[in-house]
Amino acid sequence: MxxxxxxxxxxxxxxxxxxxxxxxxxxxxSIYTEEDLHAxxxxxxxxxxxxxVVFGEPRNxxxxxxxxxxxxxxxxxxxxxxxxxxxxxxxxxxxHIASLSYHQNFLASVKIPRLQSGTLQLxxxxxxxxxxxNPCSAIVLDADTKANLQNLKLLKSCRNQ
Numbered sequence: 066m067x068x069x070x071x072x073x074x075x076x077x078x079x080x081x082x083x084x085x086x087x088x089x090x091x092x093x094x095s096i097y098t099e100e101d102l103h104a105x106x107x108x109x110x111x112x113x114x115x116x117x118v119v120f121g122e123p124r125n126x127x128x129x130x131x132x133x134x135x136x137x138x139x140x141x142x143x144x145x146x147x148x149x150x151x152x153x154x155x156x157x158x159x160x161h162i163a164s165l166s167y168h169q170n171f172l173a174s175v176k177i178p179r180l181q182s183g184t185l186q187l188x189x190x191x192x193x194x195x196x197x198x199n200p201c202s203a204i205v206l207d208a209d210t211k212a213n214l215q216n217l218k219l220l221k222s223c224r225n226q
Contacts, residue, residue: 087130106130114158119144123171127151137161138183147174147195156183163188180204193217 087109096102096117105128114136117126120143127149137158140148148162160183162175172190176197184205196214198204201223206214214220
C-alpha cells in the first residue's frame with residue numbers, strides 16, 4: 066500500500082479597510098457647504114449628477130476619489146479658484162464649469178487628467194492658466210470652450226502628447 070502525503074495549505078485572508086476606500090452615492094449629489102464638500106471627497110462614484118454651487122470666499126476644490134458620475138457634473142458660483150478631479154474617468158452627460166460673475170471669476174486651474182468620456186462646457190475665466198486634461202480621450206469640448214482654450218493657448222492636440 067502506497068502512502069500518500071498530503072500537504073495542507075492554510076490560507077489566511079485578512080480583510081481591512083484601506084485609507085483609500087470610497088463610497089458610492091446613489092442619486093444626485095448637491096454640494097453647498099464645507100460639510101457637503103468634505104463628505105463628497107469619500108465618493109468614488111455618483112449614480113446621478115453632482116451640483117456644486119458655492120458663493121463667497123475663493124476656494125480650491127478637490128474630489129480626490131471621484132471616478133465616475135452617471136449624470137451631469139456642474140460647478141457653479143463665483144468662488145472657485147481651482148478644480149481637481151484627479152481620478153475622474155467617466156461622466157454620463159457633461160461637465161459644466163461656470164462663474165456667475167465674469168468680473169469676479171477666480172478660476173485659474175482645472176485638472177481632469179484621466180477623463181475619458183463626457184462633454185466639457187467651460188465658461189473660461191481670463192485668469193485660467195492651467196487646464197490639465199487628456200486630449201487623446203473621447204472628451205467633447207463644446208465650440209465656445211474650444212475657442213476660449215485656443216485663445217488662452219491651453220488647447221492641446223493628441224499629436225502633441
